[in-house]
Amino acid sequence: MKHFTKLAIAAVVAGVTAGAALAQELYTPNLAYRTGPFAATGIPLMNGQADYLAMLNARDGGIGGIPVNAEECETGYSTEKGVECYEKTKGKAIVTQPWSTGITLQVLPKTNIDMIPILAPGYGFSPMMDGATFQWAFNMPAGYWDAADMIVQYLESQGSLDGKKIAFLHLDHPFGKEPIPVLEQLAAAKGFSMVPIPVGLKEMQNQSAQWLQIRRERPDYVVMWGWGAMNAGAITEAVKTKFPMENFVGVWWSGHDADLRIAGADAKGYKSISWSFPNQDAPVMAAIKEHVVDKGLSKSDAEEMSGVFYGRGIVISAILAEGIATAQAHFGTAEINAEQLRWGLENINMTAERISELGLDGMVPPFSTSCADHTGHSGGWMLEWDGEKFVKVSDLLTANVDGYKALAQTNAAEYASANAPWPVNENCSATN
Template structure:
């Protein structure tokens, strides 16, 4: 197993700079939500993220000789508090990790002025894929429109969708509405009826009205864009109303083990598209247990560490650490700034070989980014609940990004026009 240890990275940097310099810290704050209505899903994600950074600090002395300050600023998933956290942390941050799509949309114009990269793994505004327009925003390794496209692809494996009805059960929030433009486009192209069914924030735990509508409409499939308590509420209602679980598919934020454990065997067949997988045999998971959990440096627990969301948090911090390391090597400095990290995020190359070196094989599909491509479009796997855990139910699915490239471009252009004057990366073309 190859690992980039503190000494190895310092030596590499020393070759570039003529001498190895050691920075004191890299400030990478996380706008966390361990409290509020979404805490049940936020906690394992935050724990996975924090534990991976703790592993790097403990095992390698940080990244390139610089310790990582992974301070959390609690938002409770509140957009208002999220903006406050952004303003509080932006002074010395090299990145902002806003979490909710609502917070992302609010800080997006600010980061373009403040020149701080947004890292929003698998969430946020889908047109952020256009790196020329959104030069400071990254939603790697896969975006919401990618997820919607892959779900439709998966449904098509059973035959044409012509004449079928697909209910879209979604949180009535910017996050829940995010895939609608592409789903509406796909409905028109493929001939299925799209039935949007919103769930208000106050209805998450009592969805009787929504599931009454589903029983009445009898859709061929239900696609869920849920989060937090909404997911558990929907899954419980589906079981209660005897909706066929094999026809029920969620986005990656609706694939949380704890939600399905509430119904156990009754949830068999429920699926969730996912760009990550909790590979318990991955060497990094063993190291996290030995160096972080067993050492008393984690807020997690043994059961949580086996779940999808904890593993996804680990992958998220790996993506950030790889961008930091790439920037350090390119610029010949350990203590990189926000602009240099942006370069690192634009030049990610997460190959199968690199995942092996990191001890993370099978935990995320390979992907790469560029100045024009800030999402990576890694694709993902369809995961299925087997009664006790999520297992892979498909080979790797890849989004048909060419089919909605025009939609990304037009939405990005509309955003820039609406927020004029909007600074773009004029040196970036569609091919680089």
């Protein structure tokens, strides 16, 4: 029962839609951050997410005939406010979307008790890939450890890393520290040295001290785990200090068009790994224009809609919608609950064919999940700023998950032990 074709889903949903008139809504709250120091990145993501679900509501009457209520609870990216939003919305929610690694870590133990799945696409606690331990947490289609591995793979494709030095410029926050275990492991295996350079929340816009250190260290590459104002600050400093932009690579949250436009052509060559890509010719974009934009229902604009983060927001809501549709098909009801959605999220099969059926051509790589694998490990593309926009400069890269699977299992076991009693899915093996 793991995978479903489009026809199978349609057949079951058609059978339950007749009773959908009695249903209220599918409540999928989003712990948004349209304000605060990270608003510049939050706004296009939230707009993309909202527009995709608004399109489904307008075109299809929602999912399975039930409208989706994607109410936003503003956190400003504050962990404290994020927890408050979680508590405020959990009563009728079928999913929670924390939108911060810090918030994710705080609500992670709560979701075991409340039985609400966490959807944290491309962020959160990397060992959440271990679905047997983290039954209610999902970071599909790819996690931070995948990103670290793929970045190193790409750099290695440019020449041996043996004896090279990589400066790791990162936000001094749980998000920024996530890839360190895998980067350290890769450094030992491939012979490069890694120099961690943290950036405090109050230093994001003025990184002169960090870039002075980079000049002193003379690294071969700078890898950035930046977010919000930190990205623009780092790119501005890199240009000012004449660091070779072709040797500057960021995680997917450091690949925001608006940050690069500040430097324009001077930032040409900067790169970012990404599990999403903005394809303006994808059918989903035409559907959003017809059902949302042309009706004045979008908060976005043409420039933002052409960017990486708006497109990523679309993909994120499409993943959520696919989990809902998969659960509806399996349980034979359109009005699913949180526990049923958890099953749907761990039985997603986003094949190339299914991605095309959803109108997302070229916007996300294929991936699938299972009870053991809550990340999917889709892989990603290396994007490069050409002075005006991001373009793909690599074929699809896929992470060597086997290289850190044992590390994930060890960290998951340590987390479960530290938070005992911690429920584990005893019926889920590594092959499920």
